[in-house]
Amino acid sequence: MKHLVAVLVATSLVSCLGVADERVARDLAVGHAESGAVRVDVEEGAAAVRALEPGLAVLRANVPEPRFTVTGLTGGAVVRIQNILADAELKAVDEAGRVVPLTRLPARIPTEGAWSLTATGARLAFRLSVADATDTSPYRFGVYGDVQDAIDRVQDIYRRMNEERGIRFALLVGDLTERGGDGELERFAKELETLTFPVYTTLGNHELGKSNDDPGYHRWFGRGSFRFVFRGVQFTMLDSASGTIAPDVYDWLDGWLAEGAARAHVVGMHIPPIDPVGVRSGSFASRAEADKLLSRLSRGNVDLTVYGHVHSYYAFANAGIPAFITGGGGAIPERMDAIGRHFLVFDVDPPAQRFTSTLVRVDVD
């Protein structure tokens, strides 16, 4: 038996079985930062801490309504949050529950907010809130993926997205960059500033080009696996960048599926569990794991799945769930498919748990 265990351990080393495990630790570290006396803790890692100084905290939100606490801010301090809904408002209370006055500063771009306050160093609890967060009337959101090395042309897509009526936010299903370096991630974040709505992202395999275990992605954009609820719809994003889901994330997912079972529920990730062109296998490393994941999503009453990775557009169904692949962000396209660069817009009717998709082509002659 000891020999069998030894052989299994040796074989495990060859096959990198825990290829996504380290990124779970990165996910859990997102939103927690300390600099001198200042400390920030974001609930459920819903925002990445981009900068922290005695008088300044800069966060990048990856959900519409992040909550966080800050300790150690003193004097005239500024809290700046990137990637927010333009109508989002920040509120703060002290440890006694008293409202702390905040003054909104002039906005540089629609998706960034900055608020000034007078702080005493005590622990303050912040909540970014949106007026329509609980409104369950129909609304729209976009989905896109796989920009990679086409960053120089990405403004074509953003321009077209801004023209699209009523998009509240977009989901980005991975492969923001070609290799995942800090320079590329910074450039990607900069290019996003022209959009009039926020983009909530997960990472793709191309974000792992510099490091599999510690990609810069988490420092810039936040968690790979997370969920949020907005206007009666749950959005769950999973880190499938290594063609697998880390075992710990399956445990999280079980809870998220239970939460979302009774409401409209969208699940997004980069690498699809099953490639609709199976012989290509642009999919999970293991069909058995893919079947397991899809079975769980199906039993969890998920209403829509969205993926990237394949540089084309596919509409299909997996395990009875409507599924879309949208890899039209500009990376080397799948030829002979007559699709080209594109993004998707979904009209959602939350009470009816109904999603209607629109394919928006960017390269239209």
Place this chain on the structure above:
Amino acid sequence: MRGGVCLVVLATVLVPRVAQADDTQPPPRSPLAIGAAFVPGVVVHGSGSWVLGQRKTATTLLAAEGIGLGLLGTGLAGLALTGASRRVVAPLALVSMTGAALFTVSALADLYGVIGPAGGTPLRTMPWIETRAGVFGVHDPTLRQGLFTTVGLDARHGPFRVSPSAWIGGGESTRRLRLEGAYRFTGPTTTAATSPGVEPSWVDLELALTSHDMRREDVTRTTGEVWVSGRYAMSNIGPSLRGSFAEGAAGLGLASVAHTRDTDTDTLLLGRFGYGFYLGAKPRGDVTAYYEHRRDGIAGGMKIPGIGAGYLGSVGARGRVYLDERFGVAVDVQAGSAAIAGVSLLFREGGGP
């Protein structure tokens, strides 16, 4: 690369030529040849054989490497240029896999030629029945599979073979049942023996039906497959490769995946290649190292760190040793999404040297 060529030239001058053309008998082992098989042999396949004086073998292996690299490059370039288009991805992936097979086999053959054991003896006729029963440990952190018991048999009659098998157990309450039928177009059967002194090669057509049931997850995958598979006796290339063989197989699968809410279909590109050698002067068994492209088995495909996630299958090795005419032991290891190691007891009846 240039350094590698220089090393081969140097070795050629230093080492007395054992034969102008390859002898019919394997040459004696040479430490220099072993070294050459690694450096520059890793890059220039056939280097070890060349230093050993096996010029025909060396040039054949080098040619195989070149063709392999050409096919691999062509396939990968085609995939890149077409963006892995659904219209051409299957043939391009197959070309890439064939290239990888030629590259790998030529490298392993050169190593075998200089460091392999004295060539073992294969069976000249096939057993009419072979059975196996084993225990496999499966370490799969994602599926938490655990221990499996496995049983299987190969029943042959002339060129026909029927092979039912089962894997049962695992933390996911997995049951994988497989029924395989095959027809041998050429090669040894229960009644047709290979000629004396000739090592067997064969080509089979295989049909298979596999049911992979993960009861804890309420999902069953049923796959129909068609394969063309074969084994090639490497002694056809040169005497230093006597007792070794290359294997290759390619096919397509169509799967039906039954979930709680609906049933999906899935297609599979199937491929496998390997290199092995026979054990013992009497037919004692064989050892094979292989690459398995399919990702729907217990092992799944390798989880590659970084950008290349999801495109590769698994690698493995199996060894079979018969302790007498009938009874033997098999050892298997495989690394994909899961790490697998197992031991099986073997029984066979019929077949002979």
